Amino acid sequence: MAIRFAEEGAKVVVSDINEAAAKRVADDIIAKGGTALVDVTDVSQASDVAAMAKNTVDAYGRIDILVNNAGMPQRNGSLFDVDEETFQKIYDVNVKSVFLTTKAIVPIMLEQGGGNIINISSTAALSPRPGLVWYNSSKGAVLTMTKAMAVELAPQQVRVNALCPVIAQTGMTVEFMGGTDTQEIRDKFVSTIPLGRMNTPRDLANAALWLASDEASFITGVALEVDGGRCI
Numbered sequence: 001m002a003i004r005f006a007e008e009g010a011k012v013v014v015s016d017i018n019e020a021a022a023k024r025v026a027d028d029i030i031a032k033g034g035t036a037l038v039d040v041t042d043v044s045q046a047s048d049v050a051a052m053a054k055n056t057v058d059a060y061g062r063i064d065i066l067v068n069n070a071g072m073p074q075r076n077g078s079l080f081d082v083d084e085e086t087f088q089k090i091y092d093v094n095v096k097s098v099f100l101t102t103k104a105i106v107p108i109m110l111e112q113g114g115g116n117i118i119n120i121s122s123t124a125a126l127s128p129r130p131g132l133v134w135y136n137s138s139k140g141a142v143l144t145m146t147k148a149m150a151v152e153l154a155p156q157q158v159r160v161n162a163l164c165p166v167i168a169q170t171g172m173t174v175e176f177m178g179g180t181d182t183q184e185i186r187d188k189f190v191s192t193i194p195l196g197r198m199n200t201p202r203d204l205a206n207a208a209l210w211l212a213s214d215e216a217s218f219i220t221g222v223a224l225e226v227d228g229g230r231c232i
């Protein structure tokens, strides 16, 4: 997403707990002539998120778009197999992060006269599969936060939308598959997607780009499925 936004001229902050990965993305953007900086943030920590907001304003002077994308998966399995610590971690990264970024960044948007927030939910929130109960529910919370925030912030011209991706080939996919990534399991997932393939990060990035653009200026509070028809 950072790469795609930078391609369109956005100045981006690549914020992640994984510094090496964030640096790889930022270096790639800079190598192609874009503007990016790295900010190492644990999105479940208020002080980190506040520092990220301050560093962004210090560097670029404003914040127009916030993408809440950091996520913590659940290993596919029985709802009884998740311990309390793991449940807490899933909710800290997937849900509390939206609360913290809202507190840190929405005041800046209000001062600017508006802004754009894109929360990454999941088809897991709309049509949950078995084996991912606590992850599914965390993405349900993201969806409700999106709609509630959208209606509360609309008078101040802050748009808030959610993307609901179906399974993609990323860092967390192996967890959704139960810890083993095999062609057989992939085929099973893909068999439930009418367009016949997995998501790609670029599918999501293009949808996020549109939601953040002026072309979507009358769109707020939607849960946009980017799922090849999986939720039909």
Ligand SMILES: NC(=O)c1ccc[n+]([C@@H]2O[C@H](COP(=O)([O-])OP(=O)(O)OC[C@H]3O[C@@H](n4cnc5c(N)ncnc54)[C@H](O)[C@@H]3O)[C@@H](O)[C@H]2O)c1
Pocket: 015, 016, 017, 018, 021, 041, 042, 043, 044, 068, 069, 070, 071, 072, 073, 093, 120, 121, 122, 123, 164, 165, 166, 167, 168, 169, 170, 171, 172, 173, 176
């Ligand atoms: N991969 C899928 O199949 C899929 C499907 C639906 C929704 N999603 C959602 O898409 C989003 C992006 O995930 P992804 O698929 O690219 O997986 P990913 O594992 O590649 O990316 C998740 C990123 O979040 C970062 N992160 C984790 N904890 C963090 C923390 N405390 N602070 C800051 N950063 C942290 C990780 O370092 C990683 O870079 C997530 O919200 C995920 O739940 C993914």
